Amino acid sequence: MMQTTAEKTSGFNLRYLLLYIPSLISLALAGDAVTSYFAAWSGSFLIFYLSFTNKIKDTHKGVPLAEKIFRPVFLTQLIFAGYMSCSSVFYFLNLLGYEYFTRVPYKVMDPYEVSLAASCQRYYLLGHAAMVHGMLFFYSSSITSKYKVNITNWPSFFIKFSVVATPIAFVCARIGGLSQLSEAIGGTTFVASTIALALSIPLKKTSLTILAGIIFISNLLQALTSGYKEPVIVSFLMLGLFLYPFYKKLILTIFVPLMLLLFTVLPTYVNTFRAQSRGEGDDPEAAKEEAIKKVQESL
Structure with missing residues (x-):
């Protein structure tokens, strides 16, 4: 898109203001929490559209989508806004009395909680913009x-990175103040194993694929006992994105429904896991089994 002479001189592009229009609309609708929430929630999708289609500024012009997805405008935005902003709809529907898109009879809606959620979503949208x-x-x-x-x-x-980093994370987890560092190293290890698996599959290197798969599954099982849903979602998201350039139709067919399923069931799993973990004498494995059972009952 062409800029005016004034815009080029000042370095300011008036089209950037388009990013903030959804925030203004959701704020104007703040009197109705539900309407305001959905205005803010849908506003993130408008920002996706404006930024991905070069409506604000030309980026990576002429580069195929499969080669764009790991650029910051795409990947960082998908992880930050796609997960942090857009996935909140499941929590909000729960506040409205829905469970897995089914209305739960006699479930009382708390107007204050709904109002807070709408307010948070407006902040999400503003941060996204x-x-x-x-x-x-x-x-x-x-x-x-x-x-x-x-x-x-x-x-x-x-x-190799995963193999080396795993014991380092294990040791750090058992040294007082380094336990926080352990979480970061463990998350990086999970991502590394995901990338290793994603890169091994297209190369059709059986030994590497099997080894990477074993490490990935091991990290996945460990992540399920961490009490956090982010490592699982981000790793599957990255796996799908890495494989997309090689298996476009297959990824769209499998990973899109898989991500929707994860967004739907993981909050239930994590909430149950955390509740069980707080119980005296409950170990992570027992909490995991109970959380899986709860998810199965909910489906």
Whole structure:
């Protein structure tokens, strides 16, 4: 899209204001919490559209979608807004008395909780708009990398990284103040194993794929006893995104429903797991089994 002479001179693009229109609309509707929430929630999808289709600023022009998805405007936005902003709808529907899109009879709706959720969603939307504004404003296609990574076997590299990082995370978890570092290393290990698996499959390297798969499943089982849903969702999201350029139709057929399923059932799983873990004498494995049972009953 062409900029006016004034915009080029000032460095400001008036189209950035389009990103904030959904926030203004949702704020204007604040008197009705439900309407305001859905205005804010749907506003994030408008921001996706504006930024992905170059309506605000041309980015990666002429680059196929399969090659764009790991750029910050796409991947960072999908993880931050797609997960943090858009997945809140399941919680909000629960507040309205729905469970898995089915109205629960006699479930009392708390207007105060609904109002708070709507307010939070408006902040989510404003944060989403500001983040995209910043990414687009500072984007430049003229920046080239000064360095080149000399790695010829990426799947092997990520597998080795996972193998080395796993015991480090284990040791840190048992050293007082380093326990927080353990969580970060563990999350990085999970992501590394996901990338290793995703890169091994298209290369059709059986041994690497099996090894990466074992590490991925091991990390997945460990993540299910962490009490957090983010590592599971982000890892499956990255697995699908990495495989998308190679298996477009298959990924759209399998991973889109899978992600919707995860967004639906993981909150129930995590809430049950945390509740069971607080019980005296309940170990993580027992809490996991109870959480899985709860999910099965809910489906």
